[in-house]
Amino acid sequence: MAKRRGCSMTMVKKVADSVVTRRAFVGSASAAAMLLAAGCAPASQLSETGEGSSDVAALPADLDESVDGEWVPVPCWMSCGGKCLLKAHVVDGIVTRVKTDDVYEDTLETFQNRGCPRGRSQRKHIFGADRLKYPMKRKGWMPGGGENVNGDLRGRDEWERISWDEAFDYIAEEMRRIYDTYGGRSVIRANFGRGIAGSKLLGPLGGFVPFEFCDSYGTNFMYTGNLGGYFNHGEPGGWSTNDRLDLLKTDYIIMQGGNPAWASGGAPMFHLWRAKEAGAQFVYIGPECNLTATTLDAKWIPLRPGTDTAFLLAAAYEMLRLEEERGDIIDWDFLDRCTIGFDADHMPEGASVNENIKDYILGAYDNVPKTPEWASEICGSSVEDIKWYAETVQKNNKCTMLFGYAPSRCNGAENLPQIMETVACMGGHHGKEGHACGPVYHFWATNDGPALVEIGNPEPAEGSGVAAPIDLTPNLVDDAILSNYLWQAVNEGHYTWFGTVVDYTDGTSLIQKAEERDIDIRMIWTDYGNSLTTRGNTNEGIKAFRKVDFVLTLDYVFTPTAQYSDIVLPATTPWEGPGYEDQASCFNTHNRETLYISRWAVAPQFEAKSDREIVETLAGKLGLDTAALFPYTTEEMHAYRIANATVVQEDGETFGPLVTITQEDIDRLGVKGLVPQKGKISWDEIVANGIYHVARKKGDNLGWIAYEDFRRDPEGNPRASASGKIELFCQAKTDMLDRLGFAGESIPPYATYLRPLHGYEDSFEDWASKKKGAYPLQVFNSHYLRRAHSAFDTNVWLREAFKSPVFMNAADAAERGIENGDWVRVFNESGEFVRQASVVDTMMPGCVDVPHGSWPEWSEGDISVNGGPNLLNDSSVSAGAQQGYNTVLCQIEKYENQDILPDAERPVIMPGIE
Numbered sequence: 083m084a085k086r087r088g089c090s091m092t093m094v095k096k097v098a099d100s101v102v103t104r105r106a107f108v109g110s111a112s113a114a115a116m117l118l119a120a121g122c123a124p125a126s127q128l129s130e131t132g133e134g135s136s137d138v139a140a141l142p143a144d145l146d147e148s149v150d151g152e153w154v155p156v157p158c159w160m161s162c163g164g165k166c167l168l169k170a171h172v173v174d175g176i177v178t179r180v181k182t183d184d185v186y187e188d189t190l191e192t193f194q195n196r197g198c199p200r201g202r203s204q205r206k207h208i209f210g211a212d213r214l215k216y217p218m219k220r221k222g223w224m225p226g227g228g229e230n231v232n233g234d235l236r237g238r239d240e241w242e243r244i245s246w247d248e249a250f251d252y253i254a255e256e257m258r259r260i261y262d263t264y265g266g267r268s269v270i271r272a273n274f275g276r277g278i279a280g281s282k283l284l285g286p287l288g289g290f291v292p293f294e295f296c297d298s299y300g301t302n303f304m305y306t307g308n309l310g311g312y313f314n315h316g317e318p319g320g321w322s323t324n325d326r327l328d329l330l331k332t333d334y335i336i337m338q339g340g341n342p343a344w345a346s347g348g349a350p351m352f353h354l355w356r357a358k359e360a361g362a363q364f365v366y367i368g369p370e371c372n373l374t375a376t377t378l379d380a381k382w383i384p385l386r387p388g389t390d391t392a393f394l395l396a397a398a399y400e401m402l403r404l405e406e407e408r409g410d411i412i413d414w415d416f417l418d419r420c421t422i423g424f425d426a427d428h429m430p431e432g433a434s435v436n437e438n439i440k441d442y443i444l445g446a447y448d449n450v451p452k453t454p455e456w457a458s459e460i461c462g463s464s465v466e467d468i469k470w471y472a473e474t475v476q477k478n479n480k481c482t483m484l485f486g487y488a489p490s491r492c493n494g495a496e497n498l499p500q501i502m503e504t505v506a507c508m509g510g511h512h513g514k515e516g517h518a519c520g521p522v523y524h525f526w527a528t529n530d531g532p533a534l535v536e537i538g539n540p541e542p543a544e545g546s547g548v549a550a551p552i553d554l555t556p557n558l559v560d561d562a563i564l565s566n567y568l569w570q571a572v573n574e575g576h577y578t579w580f581g582t583v584v585d586y587t588d589g590t591s592l593i594q595k596a597e598e599r600d601i602d603i604r605m606i607w608t609d610y611g612n613s614l615t616t617r618g619n620t621n622e623g624i625k626a627f628r629k630v631d632f633v634l635t636l637d638y639v640f641t642p643t644a645q646y647s648d649i650v651l652p653a654t655t656p657w658e659g660p661g662y663e664d665q666a667s668c669f670n671t672h673n674r675e676t677l678y679i680s681r682w683a684v685a686p687q688f689e690a691k692s693d694r695e696i697v698e699t700l701a702g703k704l705g706l707d708t709a710a711l712f713p714y715t716t717e718e719m720h721a722y723r724i725a726n727a728t729v730v731q732e733d734g735e736t737f738g739p740l741v742t743i744t745q746e747d748i749d750r751l752g753v754k755g756l757v758p759q760k761g762k763i764s765w766d767e768i769v770a771n772g773i774y775h776v777a778r779k780k781g782d783n784l785g786w787i788a789y790e791d792f793r794r795d796p797e798g799n800p801r802a803s804a805s806g807k808i809e810l811f812c813q814a815k816t817d818m819l820d821r822l823g824f825a826g827e828s829i830p831p832y833a834t835y836l837r838p839l840h841g842y843e844d845s846f847e848d849w850a851s852k853k854k855g856a857y858p859l860q861v862f863n864s865h866y867l868r869r870a871h872s873a874f875d876t877n878v879w880l881r882e883a884f885k886s887p888v889f890m891n892a893a894d895a896a897e898r899g900i901e902n903g904d905w906v907r908v909f910n911e912s913g914e915f916v917r918q919a920s921v922v923d924t925m926m927p928g929c930v931d932v933p934h935g936s937w938p939e940w941s942e943g944d945i946s947v948n949g950g951p952n953l954l955n956d957s958s959v960s961a962g963a964q965q966g967y968n969t970v971l972c973q974i975e976k977y978e979n980q981d982i983l984p985d986a987e988r989p990v991i992m993p994g995i996e
């Protein structure tokens with residue numbers, strides 16, 4: 083095999099850390115060839131030098147931790163919704179070990195922010211053998227459109243290594259042509275808005291078509307502000323819950339969806355465990371008794387995916403019945419003062435219908451009382467459990483009701499945020515010690531409230547003599563496309579426009595009247611995203627990728643999105659620098675009490691360049707004013723963020739500088755734009771520690787009881803809803819859904835049951851006689867331990883630790899002759915893939931979990947192995963324009979070939995020929 087070009091011994095040493103298991107790389111010659119073709123070095127090539135040993139134990143002696151080195155706080159930045167502290171032990175520019183938070187004592191005051199398996203194996207990702215190493219071009223593609231494109235070859239073409247100069251020339255030439263001929267409306271940026279390319283290149287060039295995204299927060303994203311509940315966490319929030327110390331005062335912690343043991347950043351399991359020690363009883367409602375539920379010894383109430391609204395309607399019915407029977411169940415005072423629309427006596431002015439939720443629940447409008455028996459048939463929870471739940475959430479119990487967002491990532495979940503509130507308000511579970519209702523999600527899960535310490539803006543200090551940055555036009559195009567329709571819009575040249583979804587500051591809907599528009603997409607730009615894996619309907623996505631003139635991807639690894647691109651550029655990770663500008667995602671305050679100050683630990687690997695350098699070079703070539711776009715170096719930006727960080731003061735309310743800066747520091751750092759200031763920790767100390775933790779104590783002045791002021795004085799502290807109250811009747815919701823027009827008919831302003839497309843009822847050919855249909859199993863997609871979405875899927879350590887299975891119930895498996903570990907075909911009308919069955923007793927019969935984010939890989943000919951759940955997803959949208967990830971149906975059968983090796987035992991190969 084040819085020696086690697088342009089690769090010095092130091093470079094080889096840098097990848098010596100790429101521990102690749104022997105088994106993982108006893109690959110076929112063709113697999114190795116594919117890796118090479120994709121700009122990645124296979125392990126065999128590493129061992130050629132004698133240095134890239136293939137076993138952890140065989141790390142060269144000079145990589146031993148006992149050798150002097152430095153522990154550098156490094157970012158753990160993938161999109162799991164949280165942050166933990168990571169430190170890399172660096173010796174001569176090589177990372178030898180990784181550890182996690184040992185800066186603070188692991189006490190109730192300053193719990194440790196300990197890394198998960200993904201964080202701890204991050205170096206296997208950054209220095210992995212599958213890391214992209216140099217720019218690559220698809221052989222069949224040339225700039226110019228038309229015959230030069232050979233779009234059909236995308237995904238199965240050959241690749242060639244090109245120089246950076248060649249890459250920049252090709253890209254600039256093609257982008258100039260596309261922007262000149264078709265303008266910004268012809269360019270899609272297929273990610274979630276992270277990274278700098280949007281604001282510093284595509285925006286100023288003439289804009290780009292973003293995709294509108296409701297799929298993470300589900301229906302909570304659309305109108306929580308209109309309901310009266312929104313709380314801004316710096317990302318679209320939802321309802322607010324109380325802080326972690328208040329959890330110690332609650333009697334019942336009721337989780338409906340959610341799985342922090344797998345999928346919440348920060349330390350929610352620590353906080354939940356403390357609550358358990360303090361005597362809280364746990365309840366878990368969902369299709370699986372998952373790791374969170376079993377760890378906390380929760381009472382499990384099984385419930386089918388997409389049926390939470392039915393369950394909660396019946397709970398409300400039962401609460402009304404109990405109130406009638408014995409009284410003292412419903413918090414009438416809270417309903418009366420703080421909500422509108424519960425009954426005929428509390429209707430808002432200008433209501434479009436003279437109806438209310440109470441009478442709907444009792445069956446006044448459709449002759450269907452929403453009894454536990456009615457709901458049980460749909461949601462699968464027993465009548466007994468529904469009744470038990472209703473009795474438990476009554477006003478005299480201190481309840482913390484925590485909702486995951488998986489239940490709202492369902493078709494037909496439009497009314498879920500509202501019925502959840504209806505039940506919470508009936509029990510009065512807002513604004514009091516020990517009572518709360520809201521999400522268990524991302525970094526604020528189980529420890530909500532305003533941040534107590536925050537990173538600053540990357541701007542010089544006022545009075546330092548260095549000019550502040552100018553405001554940039556972020557985007558010139560008002561053509562947001564619904565993410566579900568993105569691929570169809572490309573393929574059909576047509577889409578339904580409705581503007582932007584929500585106002586981030588107060589959570590109210592911005593949706594405008596839907597309008598049919600033509601669109602002609604010519605270029606797909608991808609940085610910081612893996613849309614061919616993570617967007618619905620992968621097969622439609624492949625068609626879209628094949629249709630356009632040009633696809634460009636910037637990433638560290640050869641993702642499926644890269645595989646279907648024309649030029650792929652190797653980006654640096656935030657562990658490499660200087661040059662990584664998008665540090666916001668690495669520094670953000672998480673868990674309100676902690677702030678991370680991480681930095682780069684090693685030089686850029688191989689030929690990788692930072693996103694910033696790539697964008698800056700292209701901006702220059704395309705005639706933009708780079709000095710205005712990039713006024714500061716990344717080192718300066720890093721220093722400004724630290725200098726501008728703020729922390730809560732002794733009064734518990736005001737904020738002051740976090741870091742003390744002396745003139746000596748400024749002289750030593752050599753950064754212009756800093757001025758001396760007095761803070762709580764020295765520059766050197768925070769930079770060495772990598773973390774600052776605001777200590778909490780029981781009874782301190784930093785606690786947070788959500789909606790406490792509102793509960794006390796709703797008129798004096800109105801919410802962002804039209805009435806200022808919590809709207810159990812929300813005209814704005816109905817008006818917004820009407821403007822969208824996706825429902826076909828108007829949905830009432832109170833919470834009704836909407837039969838979900840591809841939900842449980844649709845699993846029957848005939849609902850009345852209960853005859854099952856061709857796709858009888860309900861699929862949900864957990865956010866899995868092995869990955870952060872699609873990231874880390876090729877990480878060899880994580881592959882070994884966590885397979886990529888489909889979890890199914892033992893009875894469903896037995897019925898199909900399937901045993902644990904068998905390869906099975908998972909299929910429906912949209913697509914199919916093969917995975918190993920993991921047969922469990924913790925899953926509700928009829929439900930299967932296909933963990934989200936696995937890379938579709940076509941090593942079994944036409945059928946994908948491990949294929950992502952989005953192969954099963956059609957592009958349908960629900961009334962609220964939701965991507966119904968957890969309302970998908972499938973069938974499963976034993977696969978004919980049982981000789982497939984689990985991916986941990988195969989080479990890391992790229993998704994290939996379709």
Ligand SMILES: Nc1nc2c(c(=O)[nH]1)N[C@H]1C(S)=C(S)[C@@H](COP(=O)(O)OP(=O)(O)OC[C@H]3O[C@@H](n4cnc5c(=O)[nH]c(N)nc54)[C@H](O)[C@@H]3O)O[C@H]1N2
Nearest residue numbers: 162339340345368387388486488489864865866869870871
């Ligand atoms: N390890 C890991 N962590 C992550 C991520 C990741 O990719 N990997 N992604 C991060 C991001 S961006 C997000 S959005 C969050 C997602 O966080 P969540 O939405 O909380 O996570 P999921 O794993 O989708 O769902 C959690 C549980 O909800 C239950 N469930 C599924 N459908 C339903 C339903 O319809 N009703 C009810 N009651 N329960 C249901 C399932 O039992 C599942 O275990 O995770 C974040 N954290």
Ligand SMILES: Nc1nc2c(c(=O)[nH]1)N[C@H]1C(S)=C(S)[C@@H](COP(=O)(O)OP(=O)(O)OC[C@H]3O[C@@H](n4cnc5c(=O)[nH]c(N)nc54)[C@H](O)[C@@H]3O)O[C@H]1N2
Nearest residue numbers: 161298609610611612616636653863871872873934951967
């Ligand atoms: N079927 C199904 N689909 C889902 C979900 C589901 O539950 N089911 N969940 C949805 C949710 S909640 C979410 S949030 C989305 C997430 O969807 P995505 O954001 O597309 O998912 P990621 O896998 O996080 O993609 C990030 C990519 O960016 C790369 N990257 C990371 N940092 C950088 C950087 O600094 N520069 C560059 N150039 N690249 C970088 C990573 O290597 C990775 O390939 O997926 C959604 N898709």
Ligand SMILES: [Mo]
Nearest residue numbers: 163297298299
């Ligand atoms: Mo998400």
